Every structure is written in structure tokens, then in C-alpha cells.
Amino acid sequence: MLRAARFFLVLGYRTDRRRLLTAAILMTIGYLAGPLVGVALGALTNAALDQQTSLAVSLGVCVATLLIFELMMGHFAHLYYFELADLQQLELTDEVARLAHGNPQIDQFDRPRFAELLTLVTEGLQRVRSALEATLQLSGLLLQVTITTVILAMVEPWLLLLPLAALPPVLLNNTAQKVLDSARDASAHEVQLSTHLVSLATTGSSAKEVRLFGAQAPIVARQRAAWSATTARVWSAHRRSALLRAAGQAWFACAYGVAVFLVVRQAVTGSANVGQVVLVITLAVQVSVQVSGALALLGTLQGVGRTVSHVEELRAAVARPASAAGPGQPVPDGAAHPGASGALVGEDPATASSGTVTAPVGEPVGSGGVPARLTRGVRFEDVTFAYPDTDRVILDGVSLDVPAGSTLAVVGDNGAGKSTFVKLLCGLYRPTSGRILVDGVDLRDLDDAEWQARTATLFQDFARFELTIRENVGVGRLASLDVDEDLWAALDRARGRGIVEKQAGGLDQLLGHGYGNGVGLSGGQWQTLGLGRTLLRREPLLLVLDEPAAALDAAAEHALFERFVATADEAGRAGGAITCFVSHRFSTVRDADQIVVLDAGKVREHGDHAALMARGDLYAELFGLQAGAYA
Ligand SMILES: Nc1ncnc2c1ncn2[C@@H]1O[C@H](COP(=O)(O)OP(=O)(O)OP(=O)(O)O)[C@@H](O)[C@H]1O
Structure with a gap:
């Protein structure tokens, strides 16, 4: 969790430090205002009871100003970290795409854990946007809890223990999150299967066979079964984690009751004034709000922390072992190599x-x-x-x-x-x-x-990029993507000029029905474009x-x-x-x-x-x- 907070602060600092610092300062002002409201309210109560009207009015204005700060600063900060969070999500999405193809070999796609990690990370990316906000808010809340506790302890030293009462809920919250995470991890296979089945049932590429073989019903039934197995497991985990969290909250509610009792008893015996009672009631409630807020944020950060560790696991998975020999060194012919006999089928x-x-x-x-x-x-x-x-x-x-x-x-x-x-x-x-x-x-x-x-390759299962013709062919040599001459030359070699000339958009014609208003091509036409892509290689x-x-x-x-x-x-x-x-x-x-x-x-x-x-x-x-x- 701390790793996740550090990860996103460092990423935020790297992405746009001005935005990050401005958001942090505005947030800190907002969070400082909270405890000061309690202090000002206590003083206002005493001033009112002592009939010091002008002091009471000034304190009233002060309370109002602090409340406005508390309400507004968070919104102003939001303006700054909102965009930053978007940029972070974009950056991580880029990184995941790079990691998926971060290794020149493709063997990682055959490893179940790699495929599973990609699913978990891709899902987790949806939550990443909330990570920076959670980190900033959690830092603000920790500052607020510290100040609140110091103020409370000045009234009644036993109240110093109040935040300690938050420890059991934190621990229970941790357990609750683990219950949820392991249910999600255990469901990763079923989620993958279910996503695959949804795509089988809904995408054009499989539509013909699904329709003609009447396979919709079994596919939907299998998808439903996979999804039900997942949701049953996740819902049960949600129920258990909600119970654990509720137990933690109940524990803290008892501690709050004791805190209020202590200060009211002081007031009854005359060792505390009414203003201090108001202060404790206000701030002790704030501790409760702060603790539950912090718990929710901890949950968010723990969830995001899982995504961070999955991203780190992905990075480790694609990290290549250093090559023992320097690149490009010719090996003497017949040199011994582990597993190589050097035997050729030489009689031919x-x-x-x-x-x-x-x-x-x-x-x-x-x-x-x-x-x-x-x-x-x-x-x-x-x-x-x-x-x-x-x-x-x-x-x-x-x-x-x-x-x-x-x-x-x-x-x-x-x-x-x-x-x-x-x-x-x-x-x-x-x-x-x-x-x-x-x-x-x-x-x-x-x-x-x-x-x-x-290498210039055209495989049996060549890719059909539902992008423009230019991109379909140009991906064969990115330097030629905007060089029409090169693209036409490759298309001529593949005998594909006619296909392109027929399209209203020419080279920039969008293909496929996946999104937008693309045109459909026959299998042979797609293949010709694939060949054009291959022949674009220099x-x-x-x-x-x-x-x-x-x-x-x-x-x-x-x-x-x-x-x-x-x-x-x-x-x-x-x-x-x-x-x-x-x-x-x-x-x-x-x-x-x-x-x-x-x-x-x-x-x-x-x-x-x-x-x-x-x-x-x-x-x-x-x-x-x-x-x-x-x-
Ligand atoms: N990614 C993979 N992971 C595990 N096994 C694989 C993978 N790809 C292929 N195989 C297995 O390797 C064997 C050889 O497959 P390959 O695709 O090389 O055969 P092929 O001679 O090209 O067959 P075809 O003529 O049907 O295309 C097959 O038994 C296949 O199941």
C-alpha cells in the first residue's frame, strides 16, 4: 500500500510536478481547516457564554471561513490532480502495452501467468485513476488525525489513545481487502474465459460460424456459468469483507463513546468548560470520520497496490536475461554449444x-x-x-x-x-x-x-487491423506510413492497387465494422493488404x-x-x-x-x-x- 502511494507520487512528480505540488498544497490547507473548526467552535461557545459579542462574531466568521476552506480547497485541488491522474493512467496503459510486447520473443504469451497478469493489470488500470487522489487525501487525513489528536490530548490526555482505537479497524480492513483480492485473483481465469466468450458471441469475426452452427445459446450459457462462478465467489468475499469492516467500525464507535463520556465527566466536576466539551464532541466525531475516510482510502490504495505489484511482476517477466556473448560475434563453425551436436543432414x-x-x-x-x-x-x-x-x-x-x-x-x-x-x-x-x-x-x-x-512475413493468421488502409499497409515499415509513394509501390507489388482505388477514402479509408464507419473487405482482399504490408519491408x-x-x-x-x-x-x-x-x-x-x-x-x-x-x-x-x- 505504501509502495502504491510512493509509486503514484513519484509518477505524478515525474509527469507534472507543478500540478502535483499545487494539488498537495491546496489539499493540505483544506485538511488543516477541519481541526481548527473544532477549536474555533469551542472558543466561540465560551465567548458566547461570557457574552463577549464581538469576539463571538469574529470567531463565527472564522468558523465560516474555515468551513469554506475545508469545503473548497478539496475541489480546487481536484482540478489539478484530476488531469494528472488521467495522464498517469495514460502513461501506465502505454507501459502495459509496451510490456505486452516488451520482449522480442513471444513465448510469454504462452505462459498462463503472463496472460493472467495482463488481464489483472488491464482490469486494474480502471482503478488507477483514483490512486493519486487517494494518496493525497490519505496524507491530508494523517496530518488531520495528528493535529486533532494533539488538540484533544490538551483537553484530556487519555484522548491521546483515541487514534489507537483505530488500529483494530485498520487491521480488520486489511483482512477484508485480502479476502476480496484473493477472490478476484482466484476468478482471473473465469473472467478471462467469460471475456473471451463475450467477444465470441459479439464480434463480427466469429459471427458467421456462431450463427450457422447455432452456437449462440451454448456460448451464452458457458459465459453465464463462468460469470456466475466468478460473481458467486466475489460476492461471498464482499459479504465477508463487509462484516469485517463493520466490526472494525463498531469497535471505534465504542471508543468514541468513551471519549465523549470522559470529557463530559470533567465538565460535570468543573475541570473542563463548555467550550472544551463542544471541542471534544466536534473533534472526536472528526476522528471517527477521519479514520473511516482513511480506511476507505487504505482499501483503494491496497487495491491499486495489487495493480502496482502486478505491473512490477510484468516488468520482471519481460526483463531479459543478459546475453552471455556480445552481440554479433560470429561463432567458429562447429563450435560446441550446449545441446548442439553439429550434425547436419549432410548427404543431400x-x-x-x-x-x-x-x-x-x-x-x-x-x-x-x-x-x-x-x-x-x-x-x-x-x-x-x-x-x-x-x-x-x-x-x-x-x-x-x-x-x-x-x-x-x-x-x-x-x-x-x-x-x-x-x-x-x-x-x-x-x-x-x-x-x-x-x-x-x-x-x-x-x-x-x-x-x-x-524479416518480411505473412502468416496464416495475419492480422486484420480495423484501421485505415494506410495503417494496415504502413505498419510493415513505419517510416513509410506517410509516404504515399512507398505505400502504392508495395500495393502494386501485392497487386492491391485496385482494392484501394475502389475505396472512397483511398489510402485513408477506414476498414472493418469494429467501430466507426469502415468498409468490409473479403478474405482475399485483406490478405492482399497483408501482402502489401509484407512487401513494404526494405x-x-x-x-x-x-x-x-x-x-x-x-x-x-x-x-x-x-x-x-x-x-x-x-x-x-x-x-x-x-x-x-x-x-x-x-x-x-x-x-x-x-x-x-x-x-x-x-x-x-x-x-x-x-x-x-x-x-x-x-x-x-x-x-x-x-x-x-x-x-
Ligand atoms: N503456442 C503454443 N503453445 C503450445 N503448443 C503449441 C503452440 N503453438 C503450436 N503448438 C503445438 O505445436 C505443434 C506444432 O504446431 P505448428 O503450428 O508448428 O504445426 P504446423 O505444422 O504448422 O501445423 P499446421 O499445418 O496445422 O499449420 C502442434 O501440436 C501444436 O499443438
Whole structure:
């Protein structure tokens, strides 16, 4: 809780210190006025009883002024911290978005705790706006309690103990908040499930299948069940925490009764005057209000404190371990590496010619150790991979050379590991053991962002950004976002000019029906824009086409590959780029320089089309089957 207060004060100071200080000063004035009202009222009562009219009137004016200060200063302060709180929320939202993609690898998305943290933080962000206000108010209240206690103790020293009576409610409040927090944490999975089901039932992307399969009712029923399980748990926690809080308040009410009794007894025996009785009654009530106010604020800060610790856990989760080797250091060929046998599938002519990869001599090296152009290519060296937090080996001892400027086609059954292979190649995951060498340098030792900036990919599940066409394509190379010439050139390469020219808004036409008045596109049109985005990349060293054509017929797939190949050839000639296709259509992949057949994560065979046909193994069998189907 204190950590949360410090976190938001530091963030506020960093964001706009002038606003923060002004709000704090105004708030302090407001909170100081409260206890002084009690003192002035006591003095006013005595002056009235002593019939000192002008003093009583002055004190009356003083009480009124203090009351106005107490009421108004909080509002003035609000004007300052309100905007600051907005800025803080914005800053944290930015940070969470950055953290979600703060790691060049994407394995964190496969970790349940990471996904859960993102849900908890995203929900928690709604409460963050109240954190600064709670921190400032709590500081004001602590100041107020201190001053009030000192004034009360001057009348009756036993009243010094009054704030101590607030301790049990504070402790009970703590327990109450923990009960609530653990119920919320325990419900995180169900909240995720429920949110996912709501989006399934309400978003356009799943509408067709939901409607045609009549899946609305079961989805809504599952959502209701998930939500009911959550709310039952959270409501029960709310009831228990309300009881705990009420017990704390009741305890304090008793302490207040004793305080008033003590001073009234003094007045009866003549050791206190009426003004002091008024003062104690007024201020003791204030202590009660202050304590319950502080408790509520403590609750708010505790809740926000959970969000702060979740943000800190997220930060820790994306913090990368320092790379042992300096970036961009070429590794001597065949150098021992944990888990690497160095064995290549060397008997094949396609790889035999490039069986050894030596360190580059005199080749220009781009930023982050990534070569300006590939001279030898990429080598998979006994690469084994299992997804995070799983034991199942998806790629098993894959060894392969992909010479610079060549094309590689990856084929195999569903689930054979083809997409996983290309994700490793793109640096989105790290091999569990073995290594991937780029011109002799371990991919681990290259700057991930630089390597990824030199990849041009179009995946099966390519993104459909419900933004403008400009943004859909421009995201491929942000520097070209506002350069129409570059965007049109990429669209021409993807043969997508016609799609854009038909739109009233041209490049700035909004797409999709998620919000605003966007236009809908067909699957093929979205895909063409996706290809445009891929082809906007400059000087790629790796081009990947991972089954983006799964939904297309053979002719359309062929056309798509042709468009891609033109750019791939250019990149291969200019920068030694390698091109990797993943496809189930053998007619599409037959022209690749090298075809690798993955079978349950292992390289079953590889070579060019002629070599594989001559082997008469799985490739030849599947090719024969597909050729027969199209004959
Ligand atoms: N993020 C993930 N976490 C855990 N397992 C995964 C993940 N992604 C894929 N897998 C598993 O890895 C295996 C290989 O998946 P991959 O997508 O690489 O296969 P594929 O050959 O591309 O299949 P397809 O032809 O169906 O696209 C599958 O069994 C899949 O369940």
C-alpha cells in the first residue's frame, strides 16, 4: 500500500510536478481547516457564554471561513490532480502495452501467468485513476488525525489513545481487502474465459460460424456459468469483507463513546468548560470520520497496490536475461554449444555444397550484429524446441542449411511443426537446445529487433487491423506510413492497387465494422493488404510466407506465391535473402531450391523436388496423391 502511494507520487512528480505540488498544497490547507473548526467552535461557545459579542462574531466568521476552506480547497485541488491522474493512467496503459510486447520473443504469451497478469493489470488500470487522489487525501487525513489528536490530548490526555482505537479497524480492513483480492485473483481465469466468450458471441469475426452452427445459446450459457462462478465467489468475499469492516467500525464507535463520556465527566466536576466539551464532541466525531475516510482510502490504495505489484511482476517477466556473448560475434563453425551436436543432414546435394559455414571475412555488418547482406545463409544446428511450460518436443534435432539467396519450402502434416520452425527462424522463440546461425552468428547473439526488422512475413493468421488502409499497409515499415509513394509501390507489388482505388477514402479509408464507419473487405482482399504490408519491408534478409493461402484455391494461391516470389528473387539477388514457404500444396512448393519434409518435428527428408521424387519417400507419395487429385 505504501509502495502504491510512493509509486503514484513519484509518477505524478515525474509527469507534472507543478500540478502535483499545487494539488498537495491546496489539499493540505483544506485538511488543516477541519481541526481548527473544532477549536474555533469551542472558543466561540465560551465567548458566547461570557457574552463577549464581538469576539463571538469574529470567531463565527472564522468558523465560516474555515468551513469554506475545508469545503473548497478539496475541489480546487481536484482540478489539478484530476488531469494528472488521467495522464498517469495514460502513461501506465502505454507501459502495459509496451510490456505486452516488451520482449522480442513471444513465448510469454504462452505462459498462463503472463496472460493472467495482463488481464489483472488491464482490469486494474480502471482503478488507477483514483490512486493519486487517494494518496493525497490519505496524507491530508494523517496530518488531520495528528493535529486533532494533539488538540484533544490538551483537553484530556487519555484522548491521546483515541487514534489507537483505530488500529483494530485498520487491521480488520486489511483482512477484508485480502479476502476480496484473493477472490478476484482466484476468478482471473473465469473472467478471462467469460471475456473471451463475450467477444465470441459479439464480434463480427466469429459471427458467421456462431450463427450457422447455432452456437449462440451454448456460448451464452458457458459465459453465464463462468460469470456466475466468478460473481458467486466475489460476492461471498464482499459479504465477508463487509462484516469485517463493520466490526472494525463498531469497535471505534465504542471508543468514541468513551471519549465523549470522559470529557463530559470533567465538565460535570468543573475541570473542563463548555467550550472544551463542544471541542471534544466536534473533534472526536472528526476522528471517527477521519479514520473511516482513511480506511476507505487504505482499501483503494491496497487495491491499486495489487495493480502496482502486478505491473512490477510484468516488468520482471519481460526483463531479459543478459546475453552471455556480445552481440554479433560470429561463432567458429562447429563450435560446441550446449545441446548442439553439429550434425547436419549432410548427404543431400542441396546442403552438401554449403555443409560448413565459416565466419564472415570483411563482410559489412549492419546494426545489432545483423549482417547488411547474407553471404552464406542460415543454418539450423540440432535445434530442439518445446513451447514454454510444456514438455512436448515440437522440433526434434532439426539440422539444416539454407544457403543465402535460396528458397526453402517447409511441408508436412498438420501439427508437424512447420509454423514453429518459421517462428524460431524469425526469432519469435528461442530453441530449447541447439542453435540457429545467421551467417555463422548465433541468432541469440543478434539484436532481436534488428533481425526482426529485416524479416518480411505473412502468416496464416495475419492480422486484420480495423484501421485505415494506410495503417494496415504502413505498419510493415513505419517510416513509410506517410509516404504515399512507398505505400502504392508495395500495393502494386501485392497487386492491391485496385482494392484501394475502389475505396472512397483511398489510402485513408477506414476498414472493418469494429467501430466507426469502415468498409468490409473479403478474405482475399485483406490478405492482399497483408501482402502489401509484407512487401513494404526494405532490404529483408528473411522472407516468410506461412500458409497465408490456406483459404484460397490452387490458382489464387499460385498467383499469391508469384507476387511474393518476384520480391523474394529481388531480395535474394540484392541481399542474399532467404525465402521460406510453408504450404500444403506441393504444386506451389516444387520450384523451391530446397524442400524440407517435417514429420512429427523431425526432418524426414530434404532436397530439391527432383531429388525427393527420386527418393520415393513421403514427399513423393504425397506429391503423387495431390497430383492425382488435381488430374
Ligand atoms: N503456442 C503454443 N503453445 C503450445 N503448443 C503449441 C503452440 N503453438 C503450436 N503448438 C503445438 O505445436 C505443434 C506444432 O504446431 P505448428 O503450428 O508448428 O504445426 P504446423 O505444422 O504448422 O501445423 P499446421 O499445418 O496445422 O499449420 C502442434 O501440436 C501444436 O499443438
